[in-house]
Amino acid sequence: MLKINSDRFLQSLRDLSTIGATPEGGVTRYALTDIDWQAREWLKQQAASYGFTSHLDAAGNLFIYDPEIDVASPPVLVGSHVDTVPNGGRYDGALGVLAGLESLISLKEAGAPLARPVKLAVWTEEEGSRFRGGLVGSRAFIGEVPEVELNDTDAQGVTLAEALRQWGLQPEELPQVASKPGQVHAYVELHIEQGAKLDFANEQIGVVTGIVGIRRYDVVVMGQANHAGTTPMDMRRDALVAAAQMILAVEQTVKKSQYTEAVGTVGRINVEPGGVNVIPGKVEFSLEIRDLDIAAMDALSEQILQQLQEIALVRGVEVSFEHTAEVKPAPLAPAVQQIISSVAEDLGYSWRQMPSGAGHDAQHLARICPTGMIFVPSVKGISHSPQEFTPDEDCVRGANVLLNTILRLAGSL
Ligand SMILES: [Zn+2]
Structure with missing residues (x-):
């Protein structure tokens, strides 16, 4: 099994974390800013010092590859992002x-003869911290950044198109970024996990089965606002008490369901009129359901919405729903999962699917x-925070799994 150079790798992690470092020990690197540019320039320098070539596409995605690998086959892509949330982790x-x-450097140093080129992709605006759409670079790469999104503005009123131009890029060329079918062999x-499952289970490697889908609703509960002193308890149509019962029902329905990985959350609530001496007449709350299986998402949302209606009926209030967002689950390739788990096994690391x-x-x-x-463990599951932490040994284990997975995907000549 090939191994990365752990000292060099851990030093590069420390070096990159100084670009956009915050006093709290975190990092703020908004996409397509000077700080993001500095991070890319630093990466390009590192790459150049090992004889690699860099290329920036019209979406600001940075690609790094070995110009000496002269194979026409579609490449194995490996990547992630360097933009962060405000005061995010390292x-x-x-x-x-x-x-x-x-991994690229280690493959070159080992002189591994590859059947396919390997390219590193640094995707643009993953987090959506500056331009709310998020995942901009990877969506451009699959041809899914609609033209109207170029008019999205950041907090200063700068549009996505203007931000790209400030980097010397041509937003009109965005459609050309889209890769054609068969152009990529594998990704x-x-x-980091950003959750606590690996840390709590004391396991080293997560083999990701897929990225969960997200379904969101806005729920409105209409009762009757009235005097809190003069309206007897049995004559009230209290929208907030009904909503409280509904929120508990969301939790119970998901917990009691057969879908053990599913999650349901009410994260935002608004009460009207919101006076200490007024019975709440109207409550709006968000409802979000996530799972890897679209059928589970369908079943859970149906059960929950039905329960909310039943609670409304009993409580004499009205409830209405608006489906506001939908992201389909993205199952990952079983063949690649198989390679990752056998690599982890061969390296002697503990692993689980998740x-x-x-x-x-x-x-x-x-x-x-x-x-x-x-995935590698996030200590206590903390992420998007300066407290985000993954021990050096876990970072190294993850990199070794990545390196050998790439090697198997790229195949030897
Ligand atoms: Zn991320």
């Missing part, structure tokens, strides 16, 4: 990019080529 995205670069991404509850660029790549994801 590992989210950066780990996958740097493990990808380290693999190493990422879905990803968070979105990743891999969910889009999965639509055009066989795709796999490797």
Whole structure:
């Protein structure tokens, strides 16, 4: 089994985390800003010092590859992102990019004769922290950034098109970024779990089975606002008490269901009129359901919406729903999962299969080529925070799994 150079790899993780470092020990690197550019320039320099070539496409995606591998076959792509959430962690995205670069270097140093080229992709605006659509680079790569999205603005009123132009890119060329069918042999991404399953189970490697789908609703409960002092308890149509019961029903329905990985969340609530001495007349709340299986999402949303209607009936309030967002689940290729788990096995690492509850660029790549994801533990499941932490040994294990997965995907001559 090939191994990466762990000192060099861990040093690169520390070096990249200084670009956009915050006083709290986190990182702020918004997409398509000067800081993001600095991170890309640093990557290009690293790559050049090992004899690699870099190329920036019209979406700002940075590709790094060995110009000496003169094989016409479709490449194995490996990648992740370097943009972050405000005051985010040092590992989210950066780990996958740097493990990808380290894998390229290790393959070159080992002189492994590959049947296919390997390319590192650094995707643009994964987080959606500056331009809310998120996953912009990987969507451009599969031809799914609609023209209207170029008019989306950041907090300063700068459009996505303007931000691309400030980097010397031509937004009109965005459609040309889209890869054609068969152009990519396979895609693999190493990422921190951002949840606590591996850490709590004391396991080293997560073999990702897929990226969960997301369904969101806005729920409105209409009761009757009235005087809190003069309206007897049995004459009330309290929208908030009904909503409270509905929120509990969401939790119970998901917990009691046969779908053990499914999650249901009410994360936002608004009460009107919102006075201490007024019975709430109207409540709006969000409802979100996530699972890897679209049938489970369908079954759960149907059960939940039916329960909310029953509660409304009993409580004499009215309830209405609006389906506001839908992201389809993205199952990952069983063949790539098989390679990742056998690599982990051969390296002597413990591993488990698991879905990803968070979105990743891999969910889009999965639509055009066989795709796999490797997770390493996030201590206490903390992410999108300066406290985000993955021990050095876990970072190295993840990179070793990535390297050998790439090697098997690229195949030897
Ligand atoms: Zn990420």
